[in-house]
Structures are given as C-alpha cells and as structure tokens.
Amino acid sequence: MVKLFDTNRFVHENEKQGPIPKYGKVAKETMKIVWPAMVEGFLVALVGMFDGIMVAGLGNSATAAITITKQPVYFMICFITALNIAVTAIISRRKGAGDFESANKTVHVSLICSFVIAILLSIFVVLLCNPINLLLGANEDTIGYANDYMRIIAAGFVFNALRLTINACQRGIGQTKISMVTNIIANLVNIFFNYLLITGNWGAPRLEVKGAAIATVIGNIVAFLICLLTLIKGNEYLHFSIKRLKIDKESFRQIKSLFPSAMIEQAVMRFGFIIFAMIVNYLGTEAAYVHGVCNDINSLMFTIADGFAIGTAAVVGHRLGEKRNDLAIVYAKVSMMISVCVAILVCLIMIFARTPLVELYKPETEDALNKAKFIMLIAAITTIPQNIQWVLTGILRGSGDTKFTATTSLISVAIIRPIVAYILCYFTPLGVVGAWIGMFIDQTMRLSANIWRFKSRAWLRIEV
Numbered sequence: 298m299v300k301l302f303d304t305n306r307f308v309h310e311n312e313k314q315g316p317i318p319k320y321g322k323v324a325k326e327t328m329k330i331v332w333p334a335m336v337e338g339f340l341v342a343l344v345g346m347f348d349g350i351m352v353a354g355l356g357n358s359a360t361a362a363i364t365i366t367k368q369p370v371y372f373m374i375c376f377i378t379a380l381n382i383a384v385t386a387i388i389s390r391r392k393g394a395g396d397f398e399s400a401n402k403t404v405h406v407s408l409i410c411s412f413v414i415a416i417l418l419s420i421f422v423v424l425l426c427n428p429i430n431l432l433l434g435a436n437e438d439t440i441g442y443a444n445d446y447m448r449i450i451a452a453g454f455v456f457n458a459l460r461l462t463i464n465a466c467q468r469g470i471g472q473t474k475i476s477m478v479t480n481i482i483a484n485l486v487n488i489f490f491n492y493l494l495i496t497g498n499w500g501a502p503r504l505e506v507k508g509a510a511i512a513t514v515i516g517n518i519v520a521f522l523i524c525l526l527t528l529i530k531g532n533e534y535l536h537f538s539i540k541r542l543k544i545d546k547e548s549f550r551q552i553k554s555l556f557p558s559a560m561i562e563q564a565v566m567r568f569g570f571i572i573f574a575m576i577v578n579y580l581g582t583e584a585a586y587v588h589g590v591c592n593d594i595n596s597l598m599f600t601i602a603d604g605f606a607i608g609t610a611a612v613v614g615h616r617l618g619e620k621r622n623d624l625a626i627v628y629a630k631v632s633m634m635i636s637v638c639v640a641i642l643v644c645l646i647m648i649f650a651r652t653p654l655v656e657l658y659k660p661e662t663e664d665a666l667n668k669a670k671f672i673m674l675i676a677a678i679t680t681i682p683q684n685i686q687w688v689l690t691g692i693l694r695g696s697g698d699t700k701f702t703a704t705t706s707l708i709s710v711a712i713i714r715p716i717v718a719y720i721l722c723y724f725t726p727l728g729v730v731g732a733w734i735g736m737f738i739d740q741t742m743r744l745s746a747n748i749w750r751f752k753s754r755a756w757l758r759i760e761v
Contacts, residue, residue: 331609361583386469400535406544588729672733713735718735
C-alpha cells in the first residue's frame, strides 16, 4: 500500500530532473485547484437540473423541447470552448515560466476573439432556430417551446461566451476559486428568476419556457459582470485594461496554432452528440424526455470529472512551463488516482439514488419512469471510464496535445457512438436504452486511447 503512494515510482529514474515531492504535497496542491473547479461545475449543472425540474412542471413536452435545444446551444459553446482550451494551455505555460506580460496579452486577444465568435453565432442561431429544431426532431408538441427557448439563449450568448473565456484565463493561472464564486452568485440569480418567471410568482408574469431562458441569460450577465470586475480590479497575475484591448500578433499566433485542432475536436464531438441526440429525438417525445432526464442527472455527476480535468490541465501546464516533465507526469498520475476513487463513489451514489432523482422530473407514465431508472444504472457504470478518460483528456489538452484528442473524438464520438446507438435504438427492442449502451462503448474506447497516449509520453514533447 505504501508503494502505491510512492511518487518516486511514478516516473522512471532516467526521467527524473530533480527532487520528487511526496504524494500528500502533490495531492494537496492539485486539489487546491481542482476542488473549486469541481464545485463550480457541480453548481452549474445543479442549476441546469433545477431548470429541468421546474420546467417539468409544465409537462413532459416542455422538458423534451429543452432537451432538443441543448445540442445547438452546446454547439455554439463548443467554438468558445475550443478557444478557451488554447487560452488555458498558453496561459498555464506562461504562468509556469513567470512570463505574466505575455499572459496578459493573451487575455486581451482571447476576449476580442470570444466577442467576435459569439456575435456571429448569435445572429446565425436566432435567424435559423426553427429549421434547426425541426431537423433535430422537434414536432408539433415541442417546436414552439424549442424556438422560444433557443432564440432567447442565443440572443444573450455573448455574455456567456465572454465570462467563460475570462474563467479560462483565470484557470490557466490556477485561480479556480474566482470562477467558482462568480458562478455561485450567478446560479443563485438564475434560480431566483426561474422561480419568478417560469410559473409567475410574486406578481411576475408567467412566461413558462421563455422564463427559464430569460433567467439563464440574466444569470450569465451577472456572471460576466463579476468576472470582468475581477479582471479590472486585477491581481498579481492578470489585469484587464480597455487600453490594451488590441490584437497582439504573437499572442494571436499562439492561439491560432492550438485553436484549429481544439475546434476540430469540439466540432466533431458536438456533431457526434447532435447525431446522437437526433437518433433519440426521432424515437418520439417520451424517448426525448427520458433521455433529457437521465442526461441532466448524468451531467451533474460528470462535473466532478470536469473539475478534475480543468484543475489537472492547469497544474500539468504549470509544470511543463517550468520545464519539469517529470513533475507533470507525477501530478497527472496523482490526479488520476484521486479521480478513480471519486468515480467509484459517484457510481454508487447514482445507483442508490436513481429512483428519487428521476421522480423529481415528474414522469407521466410508469414506462418512462422504469426506462429512466434502468438507464441510470448504465449511466452509473459509465461514470467510471468516463471520469478517468476525461481527466486524461484534460492532461493532454493542457499539454497542447489537441490534435490527438481531436482524432479520438472523431473516431469515437462522431462515428462509433452514433452508429452503435442507431443500430441498438432502431434494430433491437432496446429503444432509448440502446443509445446509452452506445455511450458506454464510446467512453471505454476513448479511455483506452487516452491511456495509450499518456503512456507514450508524446504529449510531453509538444511546444506551446
């Protein structure tokens, strides 16, 4: 047992570049960055879950409609996520090297890029939301709700994009607490306006699905303003000034070198998710409802892995910036060990709490309830490979190895998952259950690929 936690055994003797800190020190430093990111993601997903529960009171058609709109909304976000992956990788390296001037130039360039991308995407989605939702499987029961929700979310997207980019910059230097606090406040605002606007409480108008969308946008505006204030106020590393808001050629070149592969990864993943969602949505309103409920709950649990991935990407980036590849390996392995233990715990929680969690969404039929409960068993088992592979993805992204993650996403998410899901959904009696079996196969394949890449050490040789 003692050998299991001996960090000197985590790297080969010929890889060591200096003293290797003990397991406890590495774990403490890693978790200092990980836990705020984990809490933040959990709270964001929890608010999404509250949205779903509140909207469920309007009927299963309303829940299904919002489920349909999630994929195009996530597709918008994937452009910003790709930008942010590049930004976090660059700033974490600069922080490790102590080059804060370059880090601040990257901040200003990234905000300009985020603003331009968000405005273009907003215009596109607002104008085309109806054909997009019809393509994704909306029917006469859901199309009105879906269009209302998507138009409002898209119109306010720029605030969400900018605050996500600011958070990415802050995470690059390990300041995950700032984004955690801002998101806690924004989430509370979101919940408050959900209560006011969905069903019309305290004299507010009853706006139903529109109210849920407006509450989300108001929460994002509040989060953006708080994030911007933290940058204007400044800290020992990052500081925003309107006078410095211009394109620095070198910073833009660095972002441009990582953005395409990150964008390909995000695009193929999102394409795969959209096809996957369409396969489920075309099964009918009940299938879309069941899938949406299970996805909400699974997303809540997934945020723990996402927190580990974000935090690990930052600490690994810092070590690479310090030119300590041996420590990058050690910090990565410690994070993976902790994430395995957490994944097992999450799996058990999902198994034993699945019935009360599903019942919160007020399923209208016994069949919908039973399908959702069974799918949650599959989701619980999937949590283990999902969490571990996502932490490995964070490590690879943090090192700048975005071409490899893009390739694995293309093969696994955009090809294997949809094909398996389609076969199981339409050529077997499994229906929507088959889609989640496809998800398990996808996660297991990506885990195997990421383990191989991590062991190859190729990610250590990438220059950012």
